[in-house]
Amino acid sequence: MRLSKYFVPTIKENPSEAQIVSHRLMLRAGLVRQSAAGIYSWLPLGLRVLNKISDIVRAEQNAAGAHEVLMPTLQPAEIWRESGRYEDYGKEMLRIKDRHDRDLLYGPTNEELITQIVRDNIRSYRELPLNLYHIQWKFRDEIRPRFGVMRGREFLMKDGYSFDMDEAAARRAYEIMFVAYLRTFERLGLKALPMAADTGPIGGDLSHEFIILAETGESEVFCDSHIFDLNIPAADQNEDFSATIEAFTTLYARTDERHDAATFETMVPAERRVQARGIEVGHIFYFGQKYSERMGCRVAGPDGKDIAVHGGSYGIGVSRLVGAIIEASHDEAGIIWPWPVTPFHVGIINLKTGDAQTDALAEQLYAALTALGLDCLYDDRDERAGTKFSDMDLIGLPWQAVIGPRGAASGEIEIKNRTSGEKQNLPLAEAIKCLSQPPGPA
């Protein structure tokens, strides 16, 4: 993509409303613009990141045997009255009336809708297990939206729902998702820790939050430092994950709602006790027959008798992850995108547009990298050199390739690792080779 033809409105100064670093950088690097409190428009660069995260989430869900669907943002109040949550959910639910005065709502979550779909279309235990998910915008009318996309009112969430014949099968579904989540966050370049958590308004008796440690996090968490060292197995729905689940769930790791100081001190030696703040990026629940009983989601069992199915739900905050990743990966100059989610892999800076030799080398590099399937953001703007460097640092692509008249004359390209700041001058062929791989760690 040529920056001269793209839309990346960068901002030099910090907008006064943005208090935390991810919010400031998302505005300054031209990823989002606020539309109302807790409601954002996603600009081209931000949308690319959102889509990349969605793609990774989708790939891991599919690998875990879940099937993608797409449910609407607007739902009829009727099914929420069936489950009893129309009243329970309170003011956080945005209620709407249509022209016929029918009650609608902008979905804050989708248990009712998915239960209705399964109820109406599944008759037999032979059609189970079933795990359906979608990636869709949600609306929760938060009392106080804040921190940019980290606590917006409208947010993009992957929410998945499992349906099984009995508790044992449902717990297996839960475990498959547990491991799929570990894999997903690992692929996103994040260390997300599963922590025993409260179940909130969804209900149920088994629940884990996936937390990224960060000072700006809203959750207080307590855990055993050994949890940082546990291995994450490759996802395969037929594999037995019990050892992994056992390892992660026996170590002390809880959010503050479930924290018990006495147990913490008994279970964890003093030098391994970690108390920290974290960002909740995922949450999984097993809620048994709560919705199926209330909404009549029953299937015939092997003996011919109807059984209310056992359910679980599994959420990943996709739009929140954009903010969380920036919180975890930035410096004074701007964002530093992890390779798997970066909007572009390489930023090419042409220091002297209009100079035939410089233009030629830059175009050559741009074409070669693009042919290799890499996404390049080519700063071909006819502008001052200085702002090109600062804009590119702010945008935070993993690699920068700088081409000026001096390098063009000698056929060399300066490449810079955004993470480490390391620079080296390489001839074209070697530069291409280097730029097509993720930069090493700092």
Added chain:
RNA sequence: CGGGGCUUGGCGCAGUCUGGUAGCGCACCUGGUUUGGGACCAGGGGGUCGCAAGUUCGAAUCUUGCAGCCCCGACCA
């Protein structure tokens, strides 16, 4: 929803106390000079001062009401 703060050009702000018809920096546009890490010179465009009502000869400034946004707390992916 309780407490606090803010609203003046795209962004950041001054001006409000003490009323006299709007200013600074950056950004933007034009021309020129520049080009190896946040250019320079000259010229230029852009604001019903959040909205409404009131006081006054006169309101960004004083009064009242309303709205929006931000921060602290209780709630959540």
